Amino acid sequence: MSQSPGTISRWQGAGLMATTLLGTGVFILPQMTIAIADTGAIFAWALLTLAIIPITLVFARLASHFPHAAGPAYFVEKAFGNIAGRCIGLSFLLLIPMGSAAAILITFKFLYVLVPLAGIQELLAQLAMIAFLLIINIKGIQVSAKLQFFLTVSILAIVVALLVLAGFKSEPQKLSVILERAEFDTVLSAAGVAFWSFLGVEAMTHLANDFRNPKKDLVPAMMIGTILVGLIYVACTYLLIITPFESTLAMVDVFDQLLGGYGAQVIGILGAASGLAVVNVYSAGISRLIWSFSKEQVLPKYFDQLNEHQVPVRALVANLLTMALAITFTYFSGQELEQLISWTNGVFVVIYSATMFAAAKLLSKKYLPLIVCSLTFCLAVAISLGSSMTYAFIILLVLIPSLLWQRSHLAQQNPTPTPTVNNKN
Numbered sequence: 001m002s003q004s005p006g007t008i009s010r011w012q013g014a015g016l017m018a019t020t021l022l023g024t025g026v027f028i029l030p031q032m033t034i035a036i037a038d039t040g041a042i043f044a045w046a047l048l049t050l051a052i053i054p055i056t057l058v059f060a061r062l063a064s065h066f067p068h069a070a071g072p073a074y075f076v077e078k079a080f081g082n083i084a085g086r087c088i089g090l091s092f093l094l095l096i097p098m099g100s101a102a103a104i105l106i107t108f109k110f111l112y113v114l115v116p117l118a119g120i121q122e123l124l125a126q127l128a129m130i131a132f133l134l135i136i137n138i139k140g141i142q143v144s145a146k147l148q149f150f151l152t153v154s155i156l157a158i159v160v161a162l163l164v165l166a167g168f169k170s171e172p173q174k175l176s177v178i179l180e181r182a183e184f185d186t187v188l189s190a191a192g193v194a195f196w197s198f199l200g201v202e203a204m205t206h207l208a209n210d211f212r213n214p215k216k217d218l219v220p221a222m223m224i225g226t227i228l229v230g231l232i233y234v235a236c237t238y239l240l241i242i243t244p245f246e247s248t249l250a251m252v253d254v255f256d257q258l259l260g261g262y263g264a265q266v267i268g269i270l271g272a273a274s275g276l277a278v279v280n281v282y283s284a285g286i287s288r289l290i291w292s293f294s295k296e297q298v299l300p301k302y303f304d305q306l307n308e309h310q311v312p313v314r315a316l317v318a319n320l321l322t323m324a325l326a327i328t329f330t331y332f333s334g335q336e337l338e339q340l341i342s343w344t345n346g347v348f349v350v351i352y353s354a355t356m357f358a359a360a361k362l363l364s365k366k367y368l369p370l371i372v373c374s375l376t377f378c379l380a381v382a383i384s385l386g387s388s389m390t391y392a393f394i395i396l397l398v399l400i401p402s403l404l405w406q407r408s409h410l411a412q413q414n415p416t417p418t419p420t421v422n423n424k425n
C-alpha cells in the first residue's frame with residue numbers, strides 16, 4: 001500500500017523533536033540529577049548534550065537516506081539481516097510497559113500540582129490521557145506537530161525569562177565555584193538517569209515519511225531540536241543550582257521566587273503538556289513500527305491497515321491498550337520511577353548501539369568518527385546503568401532464539417523447491 005506525501009515541515013519537525021526530548025523530563029529531570037550529583041549535574045547535562053549530537057546526526061542521516069516506518073529496526077535489518085532487525089524492532093515494542101509507565105508517572109507529577117489526585121482517581125486520569133492520545137492520533141501526527149511547535153516555543157520563552165530574572169534577583173555563581181563543589185564520581189551516574197531526556201532521537205526516524213522532504217528537512221530538524229533541548233536542560237539545572245528550593249517539584253519554587261507566583265499553574269500545565277507530547281510521538285512511532293512488522297508478516301496481518309489519514313489505527317489501538325495495561329499494573333505493583341527509567345534506558349542503549357553498528361555499514365566512511373564517538377558514549381551509559389541493563393539482556397535472550405525458531409519453522413512450512421536438472425545424456 002502506498003503512502004501519501006508527508007506534511008511535516010522542517011520547523012514543525014524541529015518542534016516535534018524538541019518536545020519529544022523535553023517531554024516528560026524538562027522540569028523534573030534536572031532536579032533528579034542534582035539529587036544524584038549536586039552541582040556536578042550541570043556537567044552531566046553538558047557532557048550528555050555534546051555526546052548526543054553525533055548520535056542524532058547519525059540517526060538523521062540514516063533516516064534521510066533510508067526513510068522507513070520501522071526506523072532503527074529497518075536500518076539494522078538492512079545492514080545485518082532480518083533476524084537482527086526484527087530483534088531491535090521487537091525490543092523497541094517491549095519498551096512499552098516500562099517506558100510508558102515511567103513517562104506517565106512523570107507527567108502526573110506536574111498534574112498533581114494543578115489538581116491533587118490520589119488513589120484510583122490518579123489511575124483513572126492516566127487512562128483518560130491514553131484515550132486522549134487515541135483521539136489526537138486518528139488524523140495523523142501532523143495535527144499535533146503544529147501544536148507541539150508552539151509548546152516548544154513556550155517552554156523556551158519561560159526558561160529564558162527565568163534565566164534573565166535570575167541574573168538580577170539571584171547571585172550568579174561562577175563556573176569555578178560550581179566546579180569546586182562538584183563530585184565527579186557521581187556525574188556519570190547522573191548522566192545515566194539524564195539519558196532518559198534524549199530518548200526520542202530514534203522515534204523521529206519512524207516518522208521520516210511524514211516529512212514533506214525527508215532528505216532536505218529531517219537532518220536540520222533533528223539537529224535543531226537536539227541542540228535546543230540540551231541548552232534548555234543545562235539552563236534549568238543552572239537555575240536550580242543558584243536558586244534555593246524546598247518543593248518536591250523544584251521548578252515551581254524557582255518560578256514563584258523569580259516571577260512572583262503562579263508557578264504551579266504555569267509549570268504544571270507546561271510539564272503535563274510536554275509529557276503528553278512525548279507519549280504522543282512514541283505512540284505514533286510505535287504504531288507505525290507495528291504496522292511495518294505486520295506487512296512483513298512478523299506480526300499478525302490484522303495490523304496491516306491504514307485509514308484515510310494514513311494512520312495505522314489497529315496498531316495504534318493495540319499500542320495504547322498495552323500502555324493502559326502497563327499503567328494499571330504499575331499502579332497496583334508500586335514500581336519506583338527511577339527503576340523504570342533505568343530499565344528503559346538500558347534497552348535504548350542496546351537499540352542505539354545496534355543502530356550505530358548498522359550506520360558503520362550503511363553510511364560513507366566520513367561518518368565513522370561520529371559512529372565511534374556514539375558507541376563510546378553508549379558504552380559509558382551502559383556502565384553507569386550497571387545492573388539495570390539486566391532487563392535489556394533478558395529481552396535479547398528471549399527474542400534471539402524465538403526469532404531463529406520462527407525462521408526455521410517458516411522454512412519447514414515453505415521449503416524451497418529443488419531445481420530440476422535436465423540431463424540430456
